Amino acid sequence: MATDLAVILPRVLIVSRRSVRKNKFVDFVGEYHLDLIVSYGAVPVIVPRVTGVHMLLDSFEPIHGVLLCEGEDIDPSLYEAETSNLSAEEMEEIRRLHASDTAIDKEKDTIEMRLAKLCLERNIPYLGICRGSQVLNVACGGTLYQDIGKELTNKLPLNERVVHMDYDNYDGHRHPVKVVENTPLDQWFKDSLEDEKMEILVNSYHHQGVKRLAQRFVPMAFASDGLIEGFYDPDAYNPEEGKFIMGLQFHPERMRKPDSDEFDYPGCPFAYKEFAKAVIAYQKKLNGLTNVKKSLKLDQEMEKKRKIIVRSFSLARNIYEHGINSSKESELEVGAEFLEVLLELYLYRISNLF
Known part of the structure; x- marks a missing residue:
């Protein structure tokens, strides 16, 4: 029995990260991500x-949302033809300092x-956390610092x-990061922001980050550097x-008080909450295009028209397959008119979907 898509909860794809445990490869996803997605209805x-x-x-369809999170450094060949000006010695030092991340x-x-x-x-809802934000930027033509410490931090005065x-x-x-006004982050953390500073404290687990932001995106927060x-x-x-469509370099799902599941700020889970809201809405729109009302009962007049349309298609099929044309032109026109109406309806629905 086919599953009714209308009763399937919205599906969020999350790609696992590979690790080694007891000399075997193990795939995993941080449980905080999974817990929040489930708690908000996906x-x-x-x-x-x-x-x-x-x-x-394609086997993972239907896809109603994608959440990409932790992982190793992205292959630099994906975002710039030439590598940065880092020397071989500097690259070796980076690999030594960040061994678990630099294995591409x-x-x-x-x-x-x-x-x-x-x-x-x-236009499938997408939330990128940490590496996931970098993937999103690169996918849209942006670039990354291969190492923030070498390419950014060391070029700044000590106090910056x-x-x-x-x-x-x-x-x-x-x-601290400074939140940009009138952005989603501003809305989510507004009760925790001071008007003048507009700052929150975020966690940080990365040695790479956005260098050139892809043109379609707008920044929501900046570190002081x-x-x-x-x-x-x-x-x-x-x-x-x-x-x-959003990327966050920090991990709001892990911004919790010591030895507690309490978030640092009330706004921390809102990225997941709003993402899940979008995922649910996207599924409803998708189902609106694919669902066909079942057990539709036709009155006699509609049933008569249905049979005429079916005959029209049957005649057209005979002409196509066997070259037999014993029908009147008017009988074929019924099917042609029906297809025109169907096409117009489809185009109308598509234009109003996004």
Whole structure:
């Protein structure tokens, strides 16, 4: 028995990250992401990071949203023809300092780039956290710092430098970011922002970040060293209408008080809440295009018209397959007129979808 799409909860695809446990590869996704997606009414569907999955993404349909989060550094060949001016010695030092992140995973890159571009093509809601925000920027033509410390921090005066990765205080480390007014972040954290400073303290687990922001995006927050900590597409942001394209460099889902599940700020879970709202709305729009009312009963007049249309298509099929044309031209015109009306209706629905 076919499953009714109307009763399927909205599906959010999340690509796993590969790790090694007991000498075996293990795929995982941080549970905070999964918990928030479920709590706001959607179903997380984990896309395993295994060879060949990028060729099987059609099998994960229907896709109502995509959440991309943790992972290794993105292959620099995907965002700039030439590497940065970092020397071989500097690159070796970066690999030593950030060993778990600098091992590029091209399979994960391929899977996530395809999903990001699919979201952009079909206006599927997309939330990128940390690496996921970088994937989104690169997918739209932006670039990244291969290492913030070498390419940005070290070029600034000491009093302007920001620590973006603190391995000794991994979950507890925070640094201030300035929130841009009249952006979603401003709305979510408005009760925690002082009018003059417009700052919140965010966590930080990255040594890379946005260098050149893709043209379609607008910044939502900056670190004091100028690094963009959040951005979105204002033309693709309206959760009530199923629109949501956003990237956050920090992890709001992990901004919690020590030894507690209480968030640092009431606004921390709002990225997930509004994303899920958009996912639910997108599913409803999608179902509106695909659902056909069942058990439709026709009166005698409508049934007569239906039979005429069916006969028209049957005659057209005979002409196409066998060259038999024993019909009157008027009998074929009925089917042609029906197709014209159907096409107009389809185009109307598509134009009003987005």
